[in-house]
Amino acid sequence: MKGKFIVLEGPDRCGKSTQAKMLYNQLVARGKDVILTREPGGTPTAERIRQIVLEPGLDVRPLAELLLYEASRAQHTQEKILPALEEGKTVICERYTMSTCAYQGYGRGIPLETIDILNKIATRGTQPDLTLVFLMSDKYFTQRGEYLFSDRLEQEDLAFRQKMRKGYLEMIERTPNAYLIDADKNISDIQARVLELLKEHLIIV
Ligand SMILES: Nc1ncnc2c1ncn2[C@@H]1O[C@H](COP(=O)(O)OP(=O)(O)O)[C@@H](O)[C@H]1O
Ligand SMILES: [Mg+2]
Numbered sequence: 001m002k003g004k005f006i007v008l009e010g011p012d013r014c015g016k017s018t019q020a021k022m023l024y025n026q027l028v029a030r031g032k033d034v035i036l037t038r039e040p041g042g043t044p045t046a047e048r049i050r051q052i053v054l055e056p057g058l059d060v061r062p063l064a065e066l067l068l069y070e071a072s073r074a075q076h077t078q079e080k081i082l083p084a085l086e087e088g089k090t091v092i093c094e095r096y097t098m099s100t101c102a103y104q105g106y107g108r109g110i111p112l113e114t115i116d117i118l119n120k121i122a123t124r125g126t127q128p129d130l131t132l133v134f135l136m137s138d139k140y141f142t143q144r145g146e147y148l149f150s151d152r153l154e155q156e157d158l159a160f161r162q163k164m165r166k167g168y169l170e171m172i173e174r175t176p177n178a179y180l181i182d183a184d185k186n187i188s189d190i191q192a193r194v195l196e197l198l199k200e201h202l203i204i205v
Pocket of ligand 1: 010013014015016017018019144183184186187
């Protein structure tokens with residue numbers, strides 16, 4: 001592929017959108033042809049699927065949820081990511097295959113082998129040139145969120161977040177070109193680390 005594919009992964013509120021926008025602006029300022037996109041969503045069809053997946057209170061069972069995410073990914077990859085990479089563009093994408101392994105696999109307990117197969121089909125084997133995995137201490141979760149939880153939900157969420165954290169750490173170990181980003185740090189320190197990794201991977205000079 002001619003272009004470079006950069007993926008930002010990690011749980012909610014750890015700063016992915018913040019850093020993705022800053023990175024986009026940095027690359028544009030350096031004269032790169034770059035697109036910023038996200039999952040689930042990224043195209044009109046995939047955004048419609050995103051609405052179903054994220055609608056509060058809708059009964060979506062884990063397997064259906066997985067297949068919806070993969071449907072969204074298949075559309076997004078074919079319609080937007082692959083054409084951009086073929087044109088030599090840099091693609092920055094918030095969330096990709098690793099999020100599905102973390103949430104539906106480590107979180108909800110669907111076998112990782114099942115998810116890996118579906119990920120390969122939906123992505124047509126496309127792999128990021130660089131995966132940045134943002135992880136922060138749990139104490140910042142409530143601090144950085146605008147939402148209020150009941151105690152019960154907050155407890156459930158804590159256990160779920162811990163399972164996912166373990167999952168992300170394991171996946172970093174076995175994924176080529178994947179790096180842990182310490183999301184506890186301040187916004188400019190994180191940005192400096194992100195740019196350093198892009199330099200190491202010859203995406204920028
Ligand atoms: N390094 C940081 N330190 C403190 N707050 C941050 C940091 N990065 C992002 N935030 C804030 O935390 C909240 C969640 O950030 P966001 O980028 O939307 O996370 P995500 O996209 O991963 O859910 C936002 O209010 C954002 O301004
Ligand atoms: Mg975000």
